Amino acid sequence: MGQFELTLETLLIVALSGIGGWYLLLPRGRGVMTGPVWKVLGAAMATIGVALMAWAFGARLANTTNDLTFYALATVTIASAIAMISARNPVISALWFALVLLANSGLFLLQGAEFLSAATVIIYAGAIIVTFLFVIMLAQPRGSARYDNYSREPFLSCTAGVILCWTLLGTLHYSATVEAAPLETRELGQSDALPRPEIVAHYLATQPESRIDLTKPHVDSLGRTLFLEHYVSVEIIAMLLLVAVVGAVLIANRKRESTSS
Amino acid sequence: MGDTSLLNNYLGVGAILFTLGLVGFLTRRNLIVMFLCAEMMLQGVALTLVGFSTYHGSWGGQVFTVFSLALAGAEAAVALALIVVLFRRNESLDVSLWQDLREADQPPVTDDFEPEVLEPEVLGPVLTKSGLLPGQKGMVTPHRSIHEAIEEQRHEPVEVSHD
Numbered sequence: 001m002g003q004f005e006l007t008l009e010t011l012l013i014v015a016l017s018g019i020g021g022w023y024l025l026l027p028r029g030r031g032v033m034t035g036p037v038w039k040v041l042g043a044a045m046a047t048i049g050v051a052l053m054a055w056a057f058g059a060r061l062a063n064t065t066n067d068l069t070f071y072a073l074a075t076v077t078i079a080s081a082i083a084m085i086s087a088r089n090p091v092i093s094a095l096w097f098a099l100v101l102l103a104n105s106g107l108f109l110l111q112g113a114e115f116l117s118a119a120t121v122i123i124y125a126g127a128i129i130v131t132f133l134f135v136i137m138l139a140q141p142r143g144s145a146r147y148d149n150y151s152r153e154p155f156l157s158c159t160a161g162v163i164l165c166w167t168l169l170g171t172l173h174y175s176a177t178v179e180a181a182p183l184e185t186r187e188l189g190q191s192d193a194l195p196r197p198e199i200v201a202h203y204l205a206t207q208p209e210s211r212i213d214l215t216k217p218h219v220d221s222l223g224r225t226l227f228l229e230h231y232v233s234v235e236i237i238a239m240l241l242l243v244a245v246v247g248a249v250l251i252a253n254r255k256r257e258s259t260s261s
Numbered sequence: 262m263g264d265t266s267l268l269n270n271y272l273g274v275g276a277i278l279f280t281l282g283l284v285g286f287l288t289r290r291n292l293i294v295m296f297l298c299a300e301m302m303l304q305g306v307a308l309t310l311v312g313f314s315t316y317h318g319s320w321g322g323q324v325f326t327v328f329s330l331a332l333a334g335a336e337a338a339v340a341l342a343l344i345v346v347l348f349r350r351n352e353s354l355d356v357s358l359w360q361d362l363r364e365a366d367q368p369p370v371t372d373d374f375e376p377e378v379l380e381p382e383v384l385g386p387v388l389t390k391s392g393l394l395p396g397q398k399g400m401v402t403p404h405r406s407i408h409e410a411i412e413e414q415r416h417e418p419v420e421v422s423h424d
Binding site for chain 2: 022026029050070074077078081082084085090093094097100101104107108111112113115116119120123124127128131132135136138139145146147148150151152153154157158160161162164165168169172173176221222225226229230233237240241243244245247248249251252254
């Protein structure tokens, strides 16, 4: 696959399709351009925008099963994320987020983070999303709420989002091309922007405990790292969870009279 | 050291996820959906951390992600308790209702809702008219069972056509 040409016209196409697609998909009441036809058009434009942006910043063509799985999971993740922010009903939104989490845990698994993949499904999709759904059921006004049907400043937000996305991906592309170039050909100042690979390798080599060793069992090594090197952090995060639970119970159990006064 | 282009792909997905969460957080008015979008931004960062962890062959990123999972749990517990309390006060999840908390010199936000269009209420399904009105001539007498109808049919004289 040839590299996408980063000219002004293509940049304009990508930006317009991204902004337009996200703008058309966001809920905007009964105003102009809000029919199902416009939603389909918005979905198509958002797809084109994201795909062109990924192509412009050097996503590789799939050639192995691993790559194909990655592209499938990434597509599901991004499409569900777009559907999540454009769904009018918060319940539908939460369910789309659950799909984002499932695809994301698939991406974790693809990177060899087995424990995190399982933990994401159990904690996020199993506990947090269910709690969200409970609260949506508890705190849902009668019928569909009006504020769910309108977005706040959709055009400005989409523009800001596309610019941020473009900047992040452009930085990634820039750092990848600079790092790939040999040290002698780098311009002055460029090499200072990134830690040199040999420095990173030396830093990591001096920490033998935290190296990933694929011959050992995954959870065993992760637990060893967690409880030997980050023991204090584990204690602190446990304390934080305890305080959060006590606080949540205290806040939610307040009597109605005391809250209205 | 892993494959740079593979790492870049994961970082790209993380960046797009983060941006979409940001757009959702800025545009939506529902408190619950705003918190969901914040959680999605956390997921984008988690993907980035795991990508770096795999690329450098170090456990640091995965340990960090474990902590961010616990942090997300704590945040969700407190935030949802707050949402329940706020809903009890106003019977609404609209974030604009809490704009009293803004800075003193900021102008208030006015909602650009269109006037509500009430749809006519439909009471049950509407059936198409068929058959005759009750009491008209030719109406089938009620309370006649199917067996009686069959008996009637049987006793009726059958017309035989002669050639």
